Amino acid sequence: MATIAKSGAVKGPQAPSIVTKIINSLRDLSNTLMIPALAILTAILVGSVMILLAGRDPIAAYTGLVEGAWLEPRGLVQSLLKTSPLILSGLAVGFAFKGGLFNIGAQGQLIMGSVAAAWAGYAFSGLPSWLHIILAMGAAAIAGALWGAIPGALKAYSGAHEVITTIMFNFIASRIAEWMISLGSADGKIPAGPLADPNSGAISRTKPVLESARLPVVFEVPPPSVPNLNIGLFIAAAAAILIMLLVNRTTFGFELRMVGLNPSAAQYAGVNVKRMTISTMAIAGSLAGLAGAVQTLGINGYYEANQSLGLGFDSITVSLLASNNPIGIMFSAFMFGSMDQGTTRMQRSGVAPELILVIQALILMFIAAPQIIRWLYRVRVSGKGGQKLSTGWGQR
């Protein structure tokens, strides 16, 4: 009692009041948000210079971008629809990074998931909708998991680096998918692919998924706009929260981070590093597979050649931008989804859509090298500095 009273008395005058506590936490918050905010601002300014160089009006271009992405119900819904697969594929990259693995293979895992979801979506009829959706999503997750686990196993047992194998698996996945939906040769010597829709037009695709496998709509856009907001976004958000809990609150997550930080130390502490490598890649793959399922069951209704070209690579940036934090990934995915959606409107003011790539690259650069921002704006913020991800081609 006495000591408490005493320490209380001593601390009394200096003890921070609630107000100062709030001010302090606000200062912390503004400090953490300062760098990203200034990074985005600077990137937009550099983008303006590029727009001016091309002889266009930056204000009109950016107004178009914001209007197209957020200010109309149709645009906002489209932005959110584009966000959902990005969250999931961003998680596929971020989760692997937590375990010290660089999964460039989200693209291939996503394609495999997409194709599997399309197949399960049309091959089973007469199922209740909830069961059919779970079945199709499950098929996508398994296909993605397998496509991730193979490079994981190759890494664990032969030391083949995952950066190379997953890139190769991207190419292999897209070729396999192309074959599955190909129509064969006109003379019939080469048969059509097993999943091909003979009625598809110029762009070959799978047979359309049944109505029972389509993701339920949550918010209907007033007509005549077609795409409606479906539960895909909520599935993605739930996945992000689950992954956060898995990484931060479970033994598995602890071991995962341990392997990520130092595989040799983890091995010494009794973690089965080989098994962790395979399961990390399998879980990452299943997340990317789900991204494909959300795309197929929620948006397109079939798998189409090159439907998600570049999505897997965007997801790397999405994850890096959020420092691989699952909750952060939701926001950076929304930013990327919005930018992607807004470009269509931006193009009306004569600005090529590739401008967005430049802005994304600059944002990533400024966030990864906060010293540049600090030097530019002469601000002193307690940034974490560069993040450490890769251990080179480190052996494990």
Add this chain to the structure above:
Amino acid sequence: MDILGITITTGAVIATLNATIRQAIPITLGSQSGLLSERSSIVNIGIEGMMLMAAFSGYMMNSYLSGSDISTFADDNMRLGVCVLVGVLTGGLMGLFHALLCIRYKVDHIISGTVVNILAAGVTGYFYNAQTETKGKIPPLISNPWEKGDFLYNVGAVLFDKDIITYLTFVIVGIIAFALFRTVWGLRTRSIGENPRAADTLGINVYRLQYTNLFFSGALAGLAGAYLTLADVGVFERGMTAGKGFIALAVMIFGKWHPVGALMGALLFGFLTALQSQLQFFGIVVPHQLVALIPYAVTVIVLAGFVGRARPPAHVGQAYEVE
């Protein structure tokens, strides 16, 4: 000649070998680029972007000079020479940019490489204008000296009728292989890749060597890009590198960070790619998509099964702090 019921003609063999070389050149140059960088302890996944940027700048220069009235550039060799130089310098500058981010700002090498790749895709796509024309690409250096019908003509068809960058590529591999293992520069480069602290202690200026090597690394990727738009394809297309930079990295690991090994890997990959495009001439009926995945699958199998555990430079991917 008949093998397994497949008729193999001389023409098809020549076409396959030529396609092998064509495919292998940019990948070889890319792998040498990766090698110089990684031997200096910097991971370079930005080769793809450096190639693309150089392919673009070389092509745009060609297009600009083709339309200009300056008499100096009326000469094809002069014009194309300048264009190749512009491509190589573009690559070199991109290499320095990557080095700056990795060394000065201690950005994770993977992030920096990703920045380079996205930036290149963005800048080239943004400024590319499809309505551009050029007066043509680099002509063959030596034309086939033998007459058609002569047996030697077939040999000549593979050995000659190639542009200067193709020949240069093989020379470069030789130079790098020699320099890396037989010169002071090579010893120093390898030492900063393995143990920069020790190298620093012995008085080697680690950062300066890293910057120099990254410039050359970028320049080699730039030459690969210049090859694409000035010698091989002849025109620029958005995203035309199509993963060649990444395949170059795979080939580098395949060759266990040795210049000649990487060349062999690139030739193997080029051969498998060539085989796929030539397969129809052999009269084989298989879905072409499934044939197209063979080079990638073989790369994985070889990497996992035959090469064994490749040992990278010990310090690669980590920032070094001079004390």
